[in-house]
Amino acid sequence: MTAHSTLRRACALLLLLPAAAAAQAGELPLKHKPQPTSAAISAGDLMTRLYIFADDSMQGRETGTVGHLKATAYIAAQVKALGLKPAGDHGTYFQNLPVFQRSLDARSTLTVNGTRLSAFRDWVATPGRGGDPRSIDGVQVIFGGEQGDTVGQLTADQARGKLVILTARPGGRGRGRGFAFFGRGRGSANPLAEAAGIATVETGEAWEGAVRAARPRPGNVIFKNPSAPPAPQTAAMLTIDEHAAQVLLGVPLSQATKGMLGKTVKGNPRFDEKPAPARNVVAILPGSDPKLRGEYVAIGAHNDHIGIRQGPPVDHDSLHLYNAARYAITGMLARGERPSAEQEQELENIHINLDSVRKLRPVRLDSISNGADDDGSGSVTVLELAEAFAKGKVKPRRSILFVWHVGEEKGLWGSEWFTDQPTVPRDSIVAQLNMDMVGRGDKQDLPVGGPTYLQLVGSHRLSTELGDLVESVNKTEPMPFSFDYRYDAPGQADNIYCRSDHYNYARYGIPITFFTTGLHGDYHQVTDEPEYIDYDHMARVGQFVFDVAMKVADLDHRVKVDGPVPADPHQRCVNNGAPLSN
Ligand SMILES: [Zn+2]
DSSP: HHHHHHHHHHHHHHHHHHHHHHHTTOOSSSOOOOOOOOOOOHHHHHHHHHHTTTSSGGGGGTTHHHHHHHHHHHHHHHHHHHTTTEEEESSSSSSEOOOOEEEOTTTTTTTTTEEEBBBBEEEEEESSSSSOOOOOOTTTEEEEEEETOOTTOOOOHBBBBBBEEEOOOOTTTTOOOOHHHHHTTTTTTTTTBBBSEEEOOOOHHHHHHHHHHHOOOOOEEEEOTTTTTOOOOBBBEEEEEEHHHHHHHHOOOGOOTTTTEEEEOOOOOOEEEEOOOEEEEEEOOSSSTTTTTSEEEEEEEEBBBBBBBBSEEEEHHHHHHHHHHHHHHHOOOOTTTOOOOHHHHHHHHHHOOHHHHHHHHOOOEEOOOOOIEEEEEEEEHHHHHHHHHHHSSSSSEEEEEEEEEEEEHSSHHHHHHHHHHHHHSSGGGGEEEEEOOOOOOOOOTTTTTOTTTTEEEEESOOOOHHHHHHHHHHSSSSSOEEEGGGGGGGTOOOGGSSOOOOHHHHTTTOOEEEEEEOTTTTTTTEEEOOGGHHHHHHHHHHHHHHHHHHHHHOOOSSOOSSSOOOOOTOOOOOGGSOOOOO
């Protein structure tokens, strides 16, 4: 995409904004009265389902929360009403995951030469998401300077087995990214990788924010998958205030110098753990052919999203308009790619005219990430396909396995668990069709969007036959899609082949195809709501995936696997799933 056209579109956008606001105002209603659904895959049915599934009452469906329970109960009730076979635990539709809410025990204390430092008063610690945090009991403190400052930074030998104290970067950049910064360089290249612990000094709002984040919160959960190799231990992550820093270093922070050794700390952060709700929803439509119904075509989406925003609510309408303007400028940048100077200038120039929106309605403050597109669109489209298969006159020869995965936003937990502990024989799954964000993709959502826009990832990776089949079915659609394969390229920076649930099937040699209409400005924002969804586009994606599934289910042979299957299903997926030599 050339720079000039971007400028033209931004100007057009600026000029258009009142009109856009009006057009936006012409958007769909904020509330929608549910209508009876039918066998046909229709925009109306999808609208009925999505306004329920992505309603504020679902609280953003975060794993571990009541919102997640309500959302999965809705799906289970729907598939039960359709008469599908339960394929979860113990004859239910639910497959529960070993997920736990882990929170810092407020009684935890650390001592330094007899001086007590109490949790939540002087320091807090986060449970981490990978392996168990290392012990800091009896380790010596060392000052590491400012977070992210690589000049004269500690060596690996200096940091190994120590509690490294870092000051936060001014202006918050790098704040809370201690771990990410710590992670930069991916493991061994990072000098702090073998520290026993890292304690970042915070003050003011940042300190308050860290304390808030450490308080018990339903969505603060960890996944303990016994079938996965134990995750390597990581450095204990603490946030401390200036008083604690002085006690640990033995001198005021202002007098600390890089590499300076401090006191020895006693004790460890302790965490409480209790089971938290996290469940996949699994249902089966038995196939019509006695010889083939023991084989399954899996169709999936993720039922979770990111919940309720921490911190103050935001002005929904102005954020939505700003996001659209921002994405029109930066939408085609690959992950990690920085905007050009000109784009930076354009971002500076964005001016949101709210007059027409304010005429329509007052400020609506919002703190719920409804996840209408991510992945409410995929979840209700899978439901709509379940209805079409259940009520359809012609039944597929092989069986259809519907899986609504939990914990995708946390790290593909639900699909990892289902494929490690499948409720049908794993090798009877002949293919998996995954949908994540299939409700947008139009011109105003991304620069390359349009009514027939669809991204495909992974369709030819493990099975050329499946990839070709997807393309041939598309040609038979009333309005064939124009496929965008750019995110399927080996090494592509967005790494999408590794970043959604299909990968957990592919790692076991199951051919997959990932369907998405792509990112947009409302991605992972409170503004990802049902009124911005393109239901016609979504219904056509649904019909297309239905047709592909029917075709695969009716083949007289299972699709042929001719691509490279990972040697170890537990190895980390990188480089967009391509061998690293690429
Ligand atoms: Zn998603």
